[in-house]
Amino acid sequence: MIKGFIFDLDGVITDTAELHYEAWKALADEMGWDFNREVNEKLRGISRMDSIKVIMEHNNVSLDENTIVELATKKNDLYVASLDKVTPEDYLPGARELLTHLRTEGFSVALGSASKNAEKVLQQLNATGYFDVIGDGNSVAKSKPAPDIFLYAAEKLRLPPANCIVFEDAEKGIDAAKAGGFHSVGIGPEERVGHADIRFDTMKEATLFEVKSHFKE
Ligand code: B16
Ligand code: MG
Numbered sequence: 001m002i003k004g005f006i007f008d009l010d011g012v013i014t015d016t017a018e019l020h021y022e023a024w025k026a027l028a029d030e031m032g033w034d035f036n037r038e039v040n041e042k043l044r045g046i047s048r049m050d051s052i053k054v055i056m057e058h059n060n061v062s063l064d065e066n067t068i069v070e071l072a073t074k075k076n077d078l079y080v081a082s083l084d085k086v087t088p089e090d091y092l093p094g095a096r097e098l099l100t101h102l103r104t105e106g107f108s109v110a111l112g113s114a115s116k117n118a119e120k121v122l123q124q125l126n127a128t129g130y131f132d133v134i135g136d137g138n139s140v141a142k143s144k145p146a147p148d149i150f151l152y153a154a155e156k157l158r159l160p161p162a163n164c165i166v167f168e169d170a171e172k173g174i175d176a177a178k179a180g181g182f183h184s185v186g187i188g189p190e191e192r193v194g195h196a197d198i199r200f201d202t203m204k205e206a207t208l209f210e211v212k213s214h215f216k217e
Helices: 017-031 037-041 048-058 065-085 095-105 118-125 148-157 171-179 208-215
Strands: 004-007 108-112 133-135 164-168 183-187 198-200
Touching: 004 148, 017 037, 017 048, 017 065, 037 048, 048 065, 065 118, 095 108, 095 208, 108 148, 118 133, 133 148, 148 164, 148 171, 164 171, 171 183, 198 208
Parallel strands: 004 108, 004 164, 108 133, 164 183, 183 198
Antiparallel strands: none
């Protein structure tokens, strides 16, 4: 019986990937590093520190840990400043409708994002009120594909994973949901989230009716 919904943020509720891209690109340009959309795609759903390491590896660069933290902080400052541009117009199509529907139907709802800036993004969207629990990059130490963030959210909702559905747009996010024993909904192409229990191209197709009819017991 499904009682709880746990949502990833970037790529499910809103598309902050473009803002992450612009901030990483600015840092890469300053450092003389190559960075493109193909590399950016590899950063989907992974933590800030894992992201900079992917970019460094792509450029065959190695640096000491303090410098890496400094550079990641620089990127984050650019990213956080760009979040001022996010408004309640920036939900991905279908996301606000689903969140509203879940509220009226009385489901428990949590956020399960890797981002340490999730609260700011939710505030900009005016979305905080849709969530009973906010799990983000500050809530747990181990990031996706570890299931920790979703287990944290479920525990706070007081629900076992088997009663919860995780919505994710990242390959590693679906891996994390499965590792934690959650039901999973993949948002995006087959090659990325085809291993989810059910997949939709976009949030627009992921209506409560569609989701409920798939998971009904
Ligand atoms: P921050 P999600 C993830 O969000 C992004 O997809 C990923 O690109 C980013 O590196 C990560 O958050 C950490 O974000 O630098 O703000 O802590 O998809 O887990 O909601
Ligand atoms: Mg995501």
